[in-house]
Structure formats: structure tokens, C-alpha cells
Amino acid sequence: xxxxxxxxxxxxxxxxxxxxxxxxxxxxxxxxxxxxxxxxxxxxxxxxxxxxxxxxxxxxxxxxxxxxxxxxxxxxxxxxxxxxxxxxxxxxxxxxxxxxxxxxxxxxxxxxxxxxxxxxxxxxxxxxxxxxxxxxxxxxxxxxxxxxxxxxxxxxxxxxxxxxxxxxxxxxxxxxxxxxxxxxxxxxxxxxxxxxxxxxxxxxxxxxxxxxxxxxxxxxxxxxxxxxxxxxxxxxxxxxxxxxxxxxxxxxxxxxxxxxxxxxxxxxxxxxxxxxxxxxxxxxxxxxxxxxxxxxxxxxxxxxxxxxxxxxxxxxxxxxxxxxxxxxxxxxx
Numbered sequence: 001x002x003x004x005x006x007x008x009x010x011x012x013x014x015x016x017x018x019x020x021x022x023x024x025x026x027x028x029x030x031x032x033x034x035x036x037x038x039x040x041x042x043x044x045x046x047x048x049x050x051x052x053x054x055x056x057x058x059x060x061x062x063x064x065x066x067x068x069x070x071x072x073x074x075x076x077x078x079x080x081x082x083x084x085x086x087x088x089x090x091x092x093x094x095x096x097x098x099x100x101x102x103x104x105x106x107x108x109x110x111x112x113x114x115x116x117x118x119x120x121x122x123x124x125x126x127x128x129x130x131x132x133x134x135x136x137x138x139x140x141x142x143x144x145x146x147x148x149x150x151x152x153x154x155x156x157x158x159x160x161x162x163x164x165x166x167x168x169x170x171x172x173x174x175x176x177x178x179x180x181x182x183x184x185x186x187x188x189x190x191x192x193x194x195x196x197x198x199x200x201x202x203x204x205x206x207x208x209x210x211x212x213x214x215x216x217x218x219x220x221x222x223x224x225x226x227x228x229x230x231x232x233x234x235x236x237x238x239x240x241x242x243x244x245x246x247x248x249x250x251x252x253x254x255x256x257x258x259x260x261x262x263x264x265x266x267x268x269x270x271x272x273x274x275x276x277x278x279x280x281x282x283x284x285x286x287x288x289x290x291x292x293x294x295x296x297x298x299x300x301x302x303x304x305x306x307x308x309x310x311x312x313x314x315x316x317x318x319x320x321x322x323x324x325x326x327x328x329x330x331x332x333x
Contacts, residue, residue, distance in 0.1 A: 064098025
């Protein structure tokens with residue numbers, strides 16, 4: 001099969017497309033014929049070597065965690081899906097494997113592809129939407145009436161975070177650059193501010209500050225919180241730092257880190273929201289698999305609205321998933 005891999009750390013040019021052996025599904029696993037793969041900033045950080053001391057991967061490495069496609073085969077004991085089912089999934093970050101014609105995934109990390117959108121659009125959802133959901137629901141514990149600030153609201157995680165917070169009944173203030181104000185307002189934000197003009201004037205009125213891009217220093221974000229409020233960041237190690245202890249000394253304000261977990265049940269919940277029109281993905285641009293390096297180069301520029309997607313199988317990527325009954329039972333909101 002064809003796959004985009006890198007054999008050594010470095011710039012986007014290190015990511016090349018060539019043939020590698022097709023994987024075989026093991027116990028409890030699915031083999032998915034990939035229609036499209038979502039691109040996430042962490043893909044670039046792994047390839048560049050920025051995370052090599054924190055997140056070791058075996059080289060050569062097949063990039064990519066987000067996929068959507070059709071089940072080709074199921075391994076022993078995998079019985080939730082059948083060959084021909086349309087699915088989307090998040091592969092573990094350390095395992096990768098998404099930028100390829102076929103991917104192996106544990107069935108517990110997959111869910112039926114959302115009805116009403118194409119498989120290409122579905123591939124843009126998993127990591128970003130799971131990060132938004134798990135940050136706001138599990139780390140911040142948002143509920144109806146919470147005041148939430150989403151910092152970096154036009155990116156992949158941020159654009160989902162605005163919509164997820166609104167689903168939970170929060171009042172959302174979205175911080176983004178001036179060129180993205182209209183885009184973020186269309187996502188449902190109650191208030192949009194241009195962070196290039198500063199946000200300190202917003203004052204200590206938020207129950208939750210969600211830094212979706214790991215660019216807002218804690219000393220600034222905590223000044224925006226009410227007592228007992230929480231800052232949630234996508235920096236996976238921030239919570240381990242002594243800064244968190246200091247936060248408790250200042251009005252009980254908390255610092256929480258999120259490292260997204262690939263959960264099929266959460267994906268099924270998100271898929272039901274997408275099918276019901278409550279949230280929607282935004283794909284700014286699609287690239288063929290052969291141009292994976294160009295896609296990562298654009299991602300590293302840091303000006304993408306929503307998500308970028310690699311089209312692996314054009315005819316499949318343009319197909320819409322039929323509606324399907326949940327295979328997990330009722331998903332927990």
C-alpha cells in the first residue's frame with residue numbers, strides 16, 4: 001500500500017510517500033480502507049522531532065491519527081463492525097498510521113461515520129473534536145450557564161470547542177485574530193474578540209479559559225478567571241508543573257492539561273451531534289496523499305481555519321455515510 005512516512009526527524013520534506021506492507025488486523029482490531037486522513041498540528045511536531053524526548057516513536061513512522069473510511073476486514077473477536085461499514089476513528093498518537101491507504105485500529109477507538117457529511121469531512125473530526133469534548137466535559141466540568149473563553153477559536157480544536165461549549169449551554173467568548181471574527185461568530189460564539197488587540201480587559205469573569213493552542217501564559221489566563229475557575233490547556237505536561245500548586249493559592253483557580261484519548265464512545269456521541277446538526281466540521285483545504293509534505297507545511301504556518309485533510313481515496317472520500325444505529329448503546333453526554 002502507499003503511505004506517507006518519515007525515516008528521520010526534520011522539515012516537511014522528510015515526509016515522503018512510498019510503498020510499505022499492508023497491515024493485518026489483530027485481535028479486536030479493524031482493517032480500514034482509508035478514504036481520507038485528518039491532519040493535526042501534532043503530526044508536524046512529531047515529524048520535526050520537537051516531541052522526541054516526550055513522545056518516542058519507531059522510525060520509519062507513518063504519520064497521522066485521524067481516519068475515515070470503510071471496514072475492509074475485522075480481526076478475531078472484533079464484532080462491533082462488519083466489512084463495508086463506514087467508520088471514523090482516532091489512532092493512538094504514538095502509533096500513527098493514518099496517512100496510508102489502509103490503517104489498523106482497535107474497534108473500541110472507532111465509531112460509525114457521521115450521517116450527513118462526507119467521509120472526507122469525517123476525517124477532520126476525531127482528534128480535534130475529542131480534545132474539545134474531553135477538555136470541556138471531563139477536565140473543566142462545564143455545565144449550563146458557565147462562562148467560557150475559547151482562546152484560538154478558529155483552529156481545529158477551537159472551532160469544535162466553541163460548538164461543544166454552546167451544546168452544553170455555556171456562554172462562549174471566542175478569541176481569534178481579526179480576519180477570523182466572522183468565521184468564529186458563525187460557529188455560534190456569543191462574543192468574539194480579536195486577541196491581537198489584547199484580552200486582559202475581559203477581566204475575571206470566566207469559569208473556564210480553554211487555551212486550545214498552548215499560546216496563553218497561565219499568569220495571564222488566571223487573571224481572567226473567577227475564583228475556583230479553571231484553565232484548560234492542550235499542553236499535556238502543564239498540569240505537572242508547580243504552577244498548578246500556585247494556582248490553588250490564588251482563589252482556588254486550577255490549571256488542567258488534556259492529552260486526548262481515542263474513545264469510540266465519545267466519537268459516537270460527536271457523530272450523533274454532527275448528524276443532528278448541532279456541530280459541524282470545517283475543512284479549509286484538502287490535499288492528495290502525495291502532497292502530504294505540502295499539507296504539513298501549510299499547517300505549520302499556523303493560519304488554518306478549521307482543519308486540513310489528506311484525500312487518500314477520492315471516490316470514497318466524497319461519499320456520505322448512511323445513517324446507522326449506534327453500536328455502543330446510548331452514548332454519555
